[in-house]
Amino acid sequence: MSAATILVADDDAAIRTVLNQALSRAGYEVRITSNAATLWRWVQAGEGDMVITDVVMPDENAFDLLPRIKRLRPDLPVLVMSAQNTFMTAIRASEKGAYDYLPKPFDLTELIAIVGRALSEPKRKPSRPEDDGQDGMPLVGRSAAMQEIYRVLARLMQTDLTLMITGESGTGKELVARALHDYGKRRNGPFVAINMAAIPRDLIESELFGHEKGAFTGAQARSTGRFEQAEGGTLFLDEIGDMPMDAQTRLLRVLQQGEYTTVGGRTPIRTDVRIVAATNKDLKQAINQGLFREDLYYRLNVVPLRLPPLRERSEDITDLVRHFVQQTEKEGMAPKRFDNEALDVMKSYPWPGNVRELENFVRRLTALYPQDVITREIASSELKPDIASSPAEKADQRSGSVSISHAVEENMRSYFAEFGDSLPPPGLYDRVLAEMEYPLILAALTATRGNQIKAADLLGLNRNTLRKKIRELGVTVYRSARMA
Numbered sequence: 001m002s003a004a005t006i007l008v009a010d011d012d013a014a015i016r017t018v019l020n021q022a023l024s025r026a027g028y029e030v031r032i033t034s035n036a037a038t039l040w041r042w043v044q045a046g047e048g049d050m051v052i053t054d055v056v057m058p059d060e061n062a063f064d065l066l067p068r069i070k071r072l073r074p075d076l077p078v079l080v081m082s083a084q085n086t087f088m089t090a091i092r093a094s095e096k097g098a099y100d101y102l103p104k105p106f107d108l109t110e111l112i113a114i115v116g117r118a119l120s121e122p123k124r125k126p127s128r129p130e131d132d133g134q135d136g137m138p139l140v141g142r143s144a145a146m147q148e149i150y151r152v153l154a155r156l157m158q159t160d161l162t163l164m165i166t167g168e169s170g171t172g173k174e175l176v177a178r179a180l181h182d183y184g185k186r187r188n189g190p191f192v193a194i195n196m197a198a199i200p201r202d203l204i205e206s207e208l209f210g211h212e213k214g215a216f217t218g219a220q221a222r223s224t225g226r227f228e229q230a231e232g233g234t235l236f237l238d239e240i241g242d243m244p245m246d247a248q249t250r251l252l253r254v255l256q257q258g259e260y261t262t263v264g265g266r267t268p269i270r271t272d273v274r275i276v277a278a279t280n281k282d283l284k285q286a287i288n289q290g291l292f293r294e295d296l297y298y299r300l301n302v303v304p305l306r307l308p309p310l311r312e313r314s315e316d317i318t319d320l321v322r323h324f325v326q327q328t329e330k331e332g333m334a335p336k337r338f339d340n341e342a343l344d345v346m347k348s349y350p351w352p353g354n355v356r357e358l359e360n361f362v363r364r365l366t367a368l369y370p371q372d373v374i375t376r377e378i379a380s381s382e383l384k385p386d387i388a389s390s391p392a393e394k395a396d397q398r399s400g401s402v403s404i405s406h407a408v409e410e411n412m413r414s415y416f417a418e419f420g421d422s423l424p425p426p427g428l429y430d431r432v433l434a435e436m437e438y439p440l441i442l443a444a445l446t447a448t449r450g451n452q453i454k455a456a457d458l459l460g461l462n463r464n465t466l467r468k469k470i471r472e473l474g475v476t477v478y479r480s481a482r483m484a
């Protein structure tokens with residue numbers, strides 16, 4: 001059997017040489033060119049078993065050439081290399097029908113492995129037609145760690161594989177789940193998210209699977225569950241580690257058999273939903289403690305994706321800050337710039353609340369400081385040293401405040417103490433959150449002297465949302481004579 005022939009196009013002579021040597025050494029025939037026109041001629045002539053191409057070439061961009069190649073020879077695998085290592089490059093490569101995408105600089109061993117795989121795989125189905133007008137960048141950051149994530153996502157877009165995203169709080173787990181949905185083959189279906197930690201435990205099963213009329217006290221009518229709502233789309237199960245055992249058993253059945261029954265129902269319902277789960281806990285530990293089913297863990301963990309904490313990719317901070325500043329500008333705030341020294345200070349801070357903390361930080365400074373340029377002095381005075389030790393203190397840093405969670409923790413301790421050995425009625429989580437809203441909004445309005453625009457910025461709320469809440473909750477600010 002004759003050796004497979006690889007067509008290589010790159011305008012960088014050094015890369016051509018390196019690829020030529022490595023591929024020849026691996027036993028392939030190689031043809032190399034510096035431009036897209038020659039590559040296209042070869043492809044038209046039916047030459048080559050695989051293409052490796054750079055994106056930017058002097059005469060044509062590979063993303064413009066790729067659809068033509070795929071139309072003419074849908075089975076010819078094309079590996080795209082690029083030095084513009086953004087999420088959109090990875091996605092575009094996948095959308096245009098590339099077999100895989102490799103950010104530069106790359107590892108030759110990995111390249112050879114991809115070539116081997118591409119040539120040995122059964123011929124693939126043609127990819128979906130290109131989709132234009134997607135210039136929004138949902139995921140920001142070009143660090144090596146994020147590029148690896150983009151590559152995995154680009155590969156997963158066209159599949160229905162179950163995915164488990166792990167990572168500390170605020171690393172972007174939900175955002176990744178959404179990006180996977182929005183750019184994947186289910187993007188015309190619904191994206192439904194449910195957070196296990198935010199729903200009273202005894203209601204989770206009914207929330208997920210729906211219930212029949214009379215299934216339990218208070219079930220006055222049939223109700224649809226999130227599975228039904230997510231039909232044809234993606235269901236994002238956040239904080240999966242907080243899922244109660246009974247619900248875990250039902251979920252396992254869905255993953256094994258593709259069907260479920262509602263609470264109180266008998267007839268199995270078939271379901272077509274892609275599951276993406278996320279957790280910031282160590283599920284292995286939960287398994288050891290008997291709190292999480294091991295068989296479910298393996299079913300969910302088909303593709304594990306770990307989002308690294310921001311402190312492990314501080315080179316992303318510049319891009320992220322620019323992104324968040326642009327967002328605040330779109331929302332009507334005055335344009336701001338963080339100077340290089342401010343960015344340096346921020347790069348050496350550990351960000352225990354990750355991207356969420358950074359986003360809040362940028363929003364807070366943009367709202368609070370009238371200066372056009374945020375300097376090192378401002379940034380350092382607003383960043384506290386990382387002395388966090390307790391989760392409560394970490395949460396304080398996350399919210400960027402001095403001791404909010406500490407105060408809540410203290411108050412809840414004394415609240416529980418009042419009940420002695422008995423426990424307060426269930427649904428506490430939602431009640432506490434609801435009760436916090438009024439004093440929080442009142443305090444923000446008082447601090448901003450009733451200025452709703454400033455209060456909304458301070459709280460990180462949309463102005464219309466704040467106005468609606470003020471109306472609903474009947475918050476009234478009594479201005480003192482001094483304030484008026």
Ligand SMILES: Nc1ncnc2c1ncn2[C@@H]1O[C@H](COP(=O)(O)OP(=O)(O)OP(=O)(O)O)[C@@H](O)[C@H]1O
Pocket residue numbers: 138139140141167168169170171172173174175176238280323355356359
């Ligand atoms: N790479 C990124 N680019 C742009 N924004 C990001 C990125 N990662 C996270 N964010 C933003 O940071 C915030 C937190 O992200 P997200 O809610 O996805 O985190 P999470 O890991 O799901 O957090 P939690 O575990 O607390 O639920 C969001 O506002 C999100 O838009």
